[in-house]
Amino acid sequence: MDFDVKDLSLAEKGRLRIEWAGKEMPVLKLIKERFLKEKPLKGMRLAACLHVTSETANLMDTLAGGGAEVMICASNPLSTQDDVAASLVTHFNIPTFAIKGEDNETYYNHLNRVLDLKPHMTMDDGADMVSAIHKTRQELLEGIIGGTEETTTGVIRLKAMAKEGVLKYPIIAVNDAMTKHFFDNRYGTGQSTLDGILRATNILIAGKNFVVCGYGWCGKGLAMRAKGMGARVIVTEINPLCALEATMDGFDVMPILDAASVGHIFVTVTGDINVIDAEHFGVMMDGAIVANSGHFNAELNINALEVMAASKRQIREFMEEYTLSNGGRRIYLLGEGRLVNLAAAEGHPAAVMDMSFANQALSAEYMIKECKNLQKNVYTIPEHMDMEIARLKLDSMGIKIDTLTQEQERYLVSWQEGT
Numbered sequence: 041m042d043f044d045v046k047d048l049s050l051a052e053k054g055r056l057r058i059e060w061a062g063k064e065m066p067v068l069k070l071i072k073e074r075f076l077k078e079k080p081l082k083g084m085r086l087a088a089c090l091h092v093t094s095e096t097a098n099l100m101d102t103l104a105g106g107g108a109e110v111m112i113c114a115s116n117p118l119s120t121q122d123d124v125a126a127s128l129v130t131h132f133n134i135p136t137f138a139i140k141g142e143d144n145e146t147y148y149n150h151l152n153r154v155l156d157l158k159p160h161m162t163m164d165d166g167a168d169m170v171s172a173i174h175k176t177r178q179e180l181l182e183g184i185i186g187g188t189e190e191t192t193t194g195v196i197r198l199k200a201m202a203k204e205g206v207l208k209y210p211i212i213a214v215n216d217a218m219t220k221h222f223f224d225n226r227y228g229t230g231q232s233t234l235d236g237i238l239r240a241t242n243i244l245i246a247g248k249n250f251v252v253c254g255y256g257w258c259g260k261g262l263a264m265r266a267k268g269m270g271a272r273v274i275v276t277e278i279n280p281l282c283a284l285e286a287t288m289d290g291f292d293v294m295p296i297l298d299a300a301s302v303g304h305i306f307v308t309v310t311g312d313i314n315v316i317d318a319e320h321f322g323v324m325m326d327g328a329i330v331a332n333s334g335h336f337n338a339e340l341n342i343n344a345l346e347v348m349a350a351s352k353r354q355i356r357e358f359m360e361e362y363t364l365s366n367g368g369r370r371i372y373l374l375g376e377g378r379l380v381n382l383a384a385a386e387g388h389p390a391a392v393m394d395m396s397f398a399n400q401a402l403s404a405e406y407m408i409k410e411c412k413n414l415q416k417n418v419y420t421i422p423e424h425m426d427m428e429i430a431r432l433k434l435d436s437m438g439i440k441i442d443t444l445t446q447e448q449e450r451y452l453v454s455w456q457e458g459t
C-alpha cells in the first residue's frame with residue numbers, strides 16, 4: 041500500500057486514541073453498523089482531504105465499512121495527528137498521506153498522490169482538493185460523480201466556482217447542515233480554540249481583554265466560552281447584523297484598529313484575509329498574543345509581522361515571539377497562524393464531530409443515489425436527513441422530546457383561527 045506518514049511505530053497510540061474518540065461518536069457508529077450490512081458505497085473510490093484526527097479516522101472507517109475504497113491526505117499542514125495517521129495505515133489499511141508540520145510542497149505532493157488513485161468522489165475540508173482537480177488534474181473530472189465540503193471557507197470557495205460557472209461536479213455543503221454549523225462551528229470551535237490557546241500559552245484567561253474578530257458561528261462560540269472563563273470580550277465585525285447581535289449578547293463591539301491597542305489576546309475567525317494587518321500589529325501592547333482559528337492562516341498578515349520584527353524566537357511549542365524593531369514590543373504568534381485549535385490542540389471534541397461526520401457519511405451515500413439529478417452546483421443536504429441526525433444525537437444522549445398532537449399539527453397548517 042502507498043502511504044506517507046511520520047512514524048509507523050506510533051500506530052498503537054493512535055489506535056487507542058481512535059477507539060476513545062469513537063466512544064463519543066454514537067451517531068456515526070449507528071451509520072457504520074448500517075453501512076456494514078448494506079454496503080451503500082460499494083465500488084466507490086473516495087479521496088478525502090480532511091484534518092487527519094482520531095475523529096476523522098472513525099469517519100474513514102465508516103466509509104470503508106460502507107464498501108468504499110478510501111484514501112486520505114491532510115487538509116492543513118499542521119493539523120495531522122501523526123499517531124492517528126500511522127494507525128490508519130497499520131490497523132485500518134487506509135492509504136494515508138499526512139505528516140504534522142509538512143511544508144507546502146509536501147502538502148500538495150500528498151494531495152496529488154491521493155488523487156492518483158482516480159477517485160469517483162471527493163471529500164474536502166477547505167476545498168483544496170476540488171481546487172487542485174480543477175486547476176491541475178482536469179483529466180480526473182470525467183470519473184468524478186460529486187463531492188462533499190466540510191467547512192465554511194470551502195463552501196464559500198465552491199459557491200464562487202459555481203457562480204463563475206467553472207465548477208465541474210456537484211458538491212454537498214456539509215457545513216450548511218444545521219446539525220453541522222450550529223454545533224461544530226459554535227461549540228466545537230469555541231471550546232477547541234481556547235484549548236489550543238491554553239495548551240500553547242498556559243495563560244490565565246480571566247481578566248484579559250479577549251478580541252474575537254468575526255461573529256459568525258465560530259466567533260459566537262468563542263466569545264461565549266472566553267466570557268465564561270472570565271475574559272472581557274471585544275468583538276470586531278464588518279456585518280451590521282452580526283455586530284448588533286454581539287452587542288446584545290453583551291460584548292463590546294469596535295473597529296479592529298481600536299481593539300488592537302487594548303487587546304491582550306486576539307483570535308481571527310472571519311474567513312477573510314489580512315484581518316490583522318501591519319497597522320494593527322503596530323499599535324498592539326507589549327505581550328499581545330495573536331492566533332487564528334479560521335481555515336487559512338491568511339487572516340493574519342504574517343509577512344508584515346516578519347518585516348516589522350527585529351528578531352524572532354521560539355518560546356514554547358506552537359508559540360513564537362516577535363520583537364518589533366520599532367519600540368521593542370513583543371507579539372506572540374500561536375501555531376504559525378494556522379488554525380490554533382488543531383495546530384496546538386486536538387481540534388473539536390469527538391461528540392461534536394459525531395454530527396459533522398454523520399452528515400459526511402450520509403452525504404456520500406446521498407451523492408451516489410442522487411448524482412444523476414444534481415447539477416454542477418453546491419447543495420445542502422435534505423432537511424429530513426439533518427433532522428434525523430439531530431434525533432439520533434438526542435437519543436444517544438438519553439434526551440426525550442415531545443411530539444405534536446393531531447390538534448396541534450392541524451393548527452399549524454390552518455389559517456382560520458385567530459384572536
Ligand code: ADE
Nearest residue numbers: 091093095096386387388
Ligand atoms: N475540524 C475541527 N476539529 C476537527 C477534528 N477533531 N477532526 C477533524 N476535523 C476537524
